[in-house]
Amino acid sequence: MTATLLLWSIFLAQILLVAAMACATIRVLRGPRAQDRVLGLDTLYVNATMLLLTFGIRTGSTLYFEAALIIALLGFVATAALAKFLMRGEVIE
Amino acid sequence: MTHLADLPVWAAIPVALLLLLGASLALIGSIGFVRLRSFYERVHAPTLGTTMGIGSVLLASMLCFTVLQSRLVLHEILIAIFMVVTTPITLMLLARAALYRDRSEGSDDVPAAPPVPPVQTAAPPAPDAAPPV
Numbered sequence: 001m002t003a004t005l006l007l008w009s010i011f012l013a014q015i016l017l018v019a020a021m022a023c024a025t026i027r028v029l030r031g032p033r034a035q036d037r038v039l040g041l042d043t044l045y046v047n048a049t050m051l052l053l054t055f056g057i058r059t060g061s062t063l064y065f066e067a068a069l070i071i072a073l074l075g076f077v078a079t080a081a082l083a084k085f086l087m088r089g090e091v092i093e
Numbered sequence: 094m095t096h097l098a099d100l101p102v103w104a105a106i107p108v109a110l111l112l113l114l115g116a117s118l119a120l121i122g123s124i125g126f127v128r129l130r131s132f133y134e135r136v137h138a139p140t141l142g143t144t145m146g147i148g149s150v151l152l153a154s155m156l157c158f159t160v161l162q163s164r165l166v167l168h169e170i171l172i173a174i175f176m177v178v179t180t181p182i183t184l185m186l187l188a189r190a191a192l193y194r195d196r197s198e199g200s201d202d203v204p205a206a207p208p209v210p211p212v213q214t215a216a217p218p219a220p221d222a223a224p225p226v
Contacts, residue, residue, distance in 0.1 A: 009109035013116035023123035
């Protein structure tokens with residue numbers, strides 16, 4: 001009973017998160033300017049982190065947690081570097 | 094899926110609700126991100142997912158693993174702290190970069206840059222001032 005409830009809610013949450021990632025991808029592809037694309041990439045990273053966490057709950061392994069942590073770290077570094085590039089035209093001065 | 098069947102009902106229902114809440118908040122934020130018009134409005138939308146959304150999913154994960162392993166599992170707090178620290182930084186950097194780009198193109202949609210105050214130079218000493226004793 002609880003397994004069925006949890007499986008269905010995890011499945012629904014995964015569908016919602018994939019739809020959210022699709023919205024962010026639309027903005028990345030369509031975005032009129034570069035800052036929209038960078039923000040879309042950041043949203044994509046956050047949604048991917050949440051999707052990996054739901055995978056972790058589904059499989060019951062903590063391996064996915066570490067992947068989610070690494071994706072969150074890389075997302076921050078990537079967005080900060082891209083914002084710096086938009087501002088200055090170079091990343092490391 | 095044996096481990097999910099081990100979860101008692103009082104833990105399974107909050108886990109399911111928190112997961113659905115987090116995922117729907119992320120979806121609402123992303124829909125707003127697609128639909129809003131200007132970049133300065135769009136910058137606000139994904140924060141729905143980065144604050145409450147990921148917080149709910151992390152709470153669900155913590156509750157699930159704490160009950161399953163019958164010990165306190167708190168390492169998801171790492172992601173929560175990281176998100177809380179980094180999201181304002183990245184969004185502020187992005188908004189400032191966008192503002193700089195819009196201003197350098199002379200766009201009318203953004204307020205103009207504040208006037209730069211004149212640089213204060215050291216005043217030359219008055220010629221008839223008394224010499225310091």
